[in-house]
Amino acid sequence: MNDTRVATVLAYHTRSKHALDRYAAGPGTLDWEAQPKAFRDWAGAQQIGLPRAVVVSEISWDALPVARPSLPLNTSNLGSLLRLCVGLTAWKEYAGSRWSLRAHPSSGNLHPTETWLISSGVAGLEDGLYHYQNLHHALERRAWGSAPQESGVWLGFSSIHWREAWKYGERAFRYCQLDLGHVLAAVSYAAALHGWRPRLLNLDTAAVARCLGLDREADFVGVEGEEAEVIVALDADAGVLPTSWQHWAGKPGLLDARPLYQWPVIEKVAEATHGAPPATDSLLTHSTTEHIFKADIAASQVILQRRSAQAFDGESVMPHAVFKRILTGLLPGGSPVWELWPHTARVHPVLLVHRVEGVAPGLYVMPRSEPAKASLQTAFRETFSWQLADPELPLLQLVAARAGKTARTLSCHQDIATQCAVTFMMVAEFAGPIAADPAAYRHLHWEAGMLGHVITLEAEAAGWRGTGIGCFFDDADHEVLGLKDDQFQVIYHYAIGMAVDDPRLLTLPAYE
Numbered sequence: 291m292n293d294t295r296v297a298t299v300l301a302y303h304t305r306s307k308h309a310l311d312r313y314a315a316g317p318g319t320l321d322w323e324a325q326p327k328a329f330r331d332w333a334g335a336q337q338i339g340l341p342r343a344v345v346v347s348e349i350s351w352d353a354l355p356v357a358r359p360s361l362p363l364n365t366s367n368l369g370s371l372l373r374l375c376v377g378l379t380a381w382k383e384y385a386g387s388r389w390s391l392r393a394h395p396s397s398g399n400l401h402p403t404e405t406w407l408i409s410s411g412v413a414g415l416e417d418g419l420y421h422y423q424n425l426h427h428a429l430e431r432r433a434w435g436s437a438p439q440e441s442g443v444w445l446g447f448s449s450i451h452w453r454e455a456w457k458y459g460e461r462a463f464r465y466c467q468l469d470l471g472h473v474l475a476a477v478s479y480a481a482a483l484h485g486w487r488p489r490l491l492n493l494d495t496a497a498v499a500r501c502l503g504l505d506r507e508a509d510f511v512g513v514e515g516e517e518a519e520v521i522v523a524l525d526a527d528a529g530v531l532p533t534s535w536q537h538w539a540g541k542p543g544l545l546d547a548r549p550l551y552q553w554p555v556i557e558k559v560a561e562a563t564h565g566a567p568p569a570t571d572s573l574l575t576h577s578t579t580e581h582i583f584k585a586d587i588a589a590s591q592v593i594l595q596r597r598s599a600q601a602f603d604g605e606s607v608m609p610h611a612v613f614k615r616i617l618t619g620l621l622p623g624g625s626p627v628w629e630l631w632p633h634t635a636r637v638h639p640v641l642l643v644h645r646v647e648g649v650a651p652g653l654y655v656m657p658r659s660e661p662a663k664a665s666l667q668t669a670f671r672e673t674f675s676w677q678l679a680d681p682e683l684p685l686l687q688l689v690a691a692r693a694g695k696t697a698r699t700l701s702c703h704q705d706i707a708t709q710c711a712v713t714f715m716m717v718a719e720f721a722g723p724i725a726a727d728p729a730a731y732r733h734l735h736w737e738a739g740m741l742g743h744v745i746t747l748e749a750e751a752a753g754w755r756g757t758g759i760g761c762f763f764d765d766a767d768h769e770v771l772g773l774k775d776d777q778f779q780v781i782y783h784y785a786i787g788m789a790v791d792d793p794r795l796l797t798l799p800a801y802e
């Protein structure tokens with residue numbers, strides 16, 4: 291049984307690779323008018339508007355890792371938290387088109403992740419299961435009526451694959467999982483700001499589906515299904531998750547009335563990767579690193595102004611202190627994100643450094659665990675030099691070389707990969723974890739997305755910007771690194787640099 295699932299995952303990964311001479315199967319044509327709706331309504335569910343104020347705007351980015359007393363669980367504080375992790379942050383307008391952006395990035399801005407909230411004992415909110423409606427910053431009451439429980443709040447997440455598959459075809463499942471990693475990281479930062487210590491529940495996919503009502507098949511007849519992902523207890527002290535409700539309301543809206551293509555392999559890999567995230571046996575506390583670079587900016591401002599760069603200037607040199615600060619955030623304990631994901635690191639950044647003060651252009655690796663260093667060294671190209679490049683970070687130079695053109699080619703010929711200061715490749719420990727548990731395929735992508743989110747927010751706080759790069763030529767990356775099998779696979783790229791804004795875009799507020 292496990293063998294079949296492993297085979298399904300590995301086969302999916304191989305067929306969804308982009309190659310220099312062939313892109314993974316995707317739609318031949320895109321009808322932009324027929325793009326699936328960005329927001330799902332639950333018709334018939336009572337809608338409860340949430341307070342929009344950010345209640346933690348006084349905390350600076352530098353103060354973020356410092357533990358602070360938990361704010362009480364009430365609708366003001368929950369409204370503030372949701373704005374800072376999954377809420378809208380702006381509308382953009384250009385040539386008669388208008389689109390919204392959120393606190394976390396998403397491949398193609400398609401936002402496959404849906405957010406759910408389960409509340410128990412929250413002042414001003416009836417106990418129940420709610421769908422978070424990002425468009426109006428409101429909760430839609432999906433279920434209620436349970437025996438009184440201890441108080442707590444849980445956020446649940448599901449993916450609507452079609453939102454991504456519509457545009458990206460078979461590779462879309464990977465993007466849904468990377469997006470979810472960004473969302474989980476966004477939750478970590480927002481929770482830390484409110485003094486909450488979030489924790490992933492060790493529930494399998496079927497249990498998550500049950501808790502979020504996603505297994506109520508009759509409700510989803512004729513509309514796109516939602517794939518259960520994960521539930522996060524907002525605070526480590528939360529009581530027992532309420533799971534049974536007496537009353538249900540609402541019918542999910544249809545997102546795409548005329549889907550042109552079908553990508554059945556996505557549902558197959560989704561099923562093969564059902565499972566639970568690794569159990570958390572201890573809570574990791576992030577260390578308070580004394581950074582040389584001071585980010586004297588409000589943390590909520592960093593989060594609300596975050597954007598993906600659509601172009602970089604191709605010349606700015608990143609100060610060494612900013613570079614070090616970003617890399618420190620990726621190490622265990624370096625960011626609140628690793629409190630939510632306190633597991634042995636399995637995804638390791640390789641860096642193509644183009645323009646960083648005091649760092650020779652070239653290829654570098656930063657193994658995030660001690661054992662990974664040895665296994666990467668065995669797997670990578672024999673000719674790499676493995677020279678320690680920093681006295682305080684586990685950063686090793688592999689080759690000194692100008693790699694701008696290579697980075698561009700590897701990243702599906704995208705200019706951002708060469709105009710930036712650094713391009714990252716996220717190298718995942720792959721075949722081993724998936725053979726042990728096929729659900730690891732999702733979790734590795736989450737970890738890569740979390741890394742991307744730390745990079746992006748640290749860069750933003752320092753006046754720089756990041757962009758996720760889901761489009762890259764998988765085996766061309768492996769060729770550069772000398773990887774000969776699937777012990778390791780690159781699963782994400784990232785770029786950071788000095789952004790060039792597009793002056794043609796008009797920016798409007800998220801909520802009027």
Ligand SMILES: Cc1cc2nc3c(=O)[nH]c(=O)nc-3n(C[C@H](O)[C@H](O)[C@H](O)COP(=O)(O)O)c2cc1C
Pocket residue numbers: 391392394395396397398399465468469472596597598599600704706757758759760761
């Ligand atoms: C998983 C993932 C993959 C992405 N891939 C690319 C990419 O290949 N090229 C690109 O220019 N932007 C890419 N992006 C950036 C998105 O286009 C961007 O997040 C989206 O347009 C929303 O804009 P915002 O991040 O400014 O909110 C990616 C983002 C994510 C999360």
